[in-house]
Amino acid sequence: MKSNDPHSLIKANFRFAKILVIEDNDDHWLLTRQAMEQSLPEVTLVRVATPIQAMTLLNEWHYQEWEIPKLILLDLYLPSSEDGWTLLKQIKQMPSPINQIRIVMLSSSEDKADIVKAYQLGVSSYLVKPTTFSDWLFYFQELRAYWWETVSLPPTHYSF
Structure with missing residues (x-):
């Protein structure tokens, strides 16, 4: 019998919870890390630049x-947008289960063309980077509420 208890859903989402943060800007990483540590203390953060x-x-x-992250936060400018687009395409072309990881693009770009392209290439969400720490904190509290406490994340399965 499956449980419909929301607490069991949350517990399942936090099991082996890891976020891969792909961010080349050290200042943005510092803000991201501090806000995420306050909002998602149960989640392991792994950063690459x-x-x-x-x-x-x-x-x-x-x-x-057990190492595969449940979510990827991808900066578009690594340092150029072409680097971010290329990486997004490479991740989406990888074999399962890696290509199924949800990707949230976090970018300073508010350009509508970038937003449209990101969704066309398969991101789950596009967030414009905030300018204050309180806004960063709000973003990651919302990220927690949605990605960990509301949705049902699929289990990781290999396809052979």
């Missing part, structure tokens, strides 16, 4: 189910 580091880590994690 370059697309090469991200792909290396994702390739290593491919056969380690």
